[in-house]
Amino acid sequence: MQLIPLNRNKKAKTDSELLETFLNNNNQEVLGELYSRHMHLVYGVCLKYFKNSEKAKDAVIELYEKVLVEVGKHEVGNFKSWLYVVAKNYCLMELRKTKPGNTVSVSSEKEMEIFMEKEVDLHPLDEEQNAALEKALANCIEKLKAEQQQCIRLFYYKNRCYHEIATTLNIEEKKVKSFIQNGKRNLKICLDKQK
């Protein structure tokens, strides 16, 4: 029951709309709403790199402050993709500070801008396929190593989850992910050669 009519849910604004609103009126609450939509992803990425929940939490807050300053300085086409790069770079920079001997690749400003301009670069396996692409893919899959071939067939054509594939092939889930990733990269190389 809706007791307070003023509190009815409005149609949620898109990321682009919120970003535009923030850039127009510099309202931090708007950016806060936009950031909190993707905050769990930022936290996940920070956890991956820092492997410490407290450090990761601090990083999430610091990244919010960084975004607050930086978002107006760049032409952001896709906020989520831009945030991913910013978060990843921040984590890598922090790791480089703590471990000066290690070399960690950090995306340059130029790379960031390029990344922002294009949407996620989909693999042919993840795209909608036409007859020609299907035939080319079938040829390339035949050329993959046995484990990669099995994992890709079970995952994309038999719609099995990682866990099921791991059980079927009697291997670890991490290995399944790895075979799929490596198989996709080899397929792309193969498809590019055929063009």
Next chain:
Amino acid sequence: MNDNKTHISRKDFFRYLKNEMTDSERNAFEKELQKHPFEAEALEGFSGYKPENIENDLNDLQKQIAPVKQKNRFRFMAAAATILLLITAGVIWMQIQTENKPLQTVETKPVEKTEKSAEKYKPLKKQTVQSEVDEETKMVEQPVKREKSPEKETAKLPQKNAARSKKKTEDNVSTKNAHQVLMIVEDFDSDETEINEDNDKFRTAKSAQQRKATTNSKSFSGAAVTAQAPVAAPVAAVAPEGKIVEDSDARPVTGLNKYNAYLDSTAVLPANYKKRKEKIRVKFEIDTEGNLYNFQNINRADTLLFNKACEIIKNGPHWSPEIKDGKQIATTVELKVIFRKKQKR
């Protein structure tokens, strides 16, 4: 998982981590992860942590982000506004209810007796105060012969008043010559029975002396009595034969509650009258036999209504005269008669 979504929701993440998805849902989710590296890396980060801990951490972080605070503040304000609205509505409703409730008030105002009336209406009774009275003595008024002439009494009056005002400062009690009492009759619960009860309280003159200051409120228990000047306490007086006489104000013999009800039923405005109600303040005198005369229109009200009010008072219940020092004396009374239109039922 909802395939129509353009990205994986936070809820989907936790369903996946908590192993709440079916195998086909897991496959669809994992395929989405293949398309979105941000989500894939985040999921890698979450692996090895308990989903509950991750949720708690995210809730902590959420509290530090502005929109959540804003949302809560808005909800609080909306709730406060609703409560305020309900209270206001309640108060208005109560006011309306109070306005509709018929109220009848009668004010009796015993005022200073004029020299003229003192001459014209001689008190018929004489009282004798005894220092001690037997508890079993009956309380019956005894008419006695007047000893002093009115002229003599009038001449002594200024001296008496001076002496009384001196006494007022001492114990805040004076005789009725100087008092004015306002009684709100709605709360006024005096009748014959009550007077008798009070008589019991004043069986002895000694105890009456001690209770002088509090007697008035006691005799009209529950009444709101406003004394504009020090009010004379009813004094128990004893006749030579040993019978006690109680001082009292002039009042309808039926008691003021019944009298009030009588006024309420008879003071009715014509249906086509311009106003909803009309107050008529009537001043009249009551002689020692309870006869009413010399009616005056105090608030210069509509003459027709004033005449009607006089008629109602004259034709109404009989009035008993004021008793002071055991004597019946003439008094002037002010009465507020409120005319209302008859309510349709």
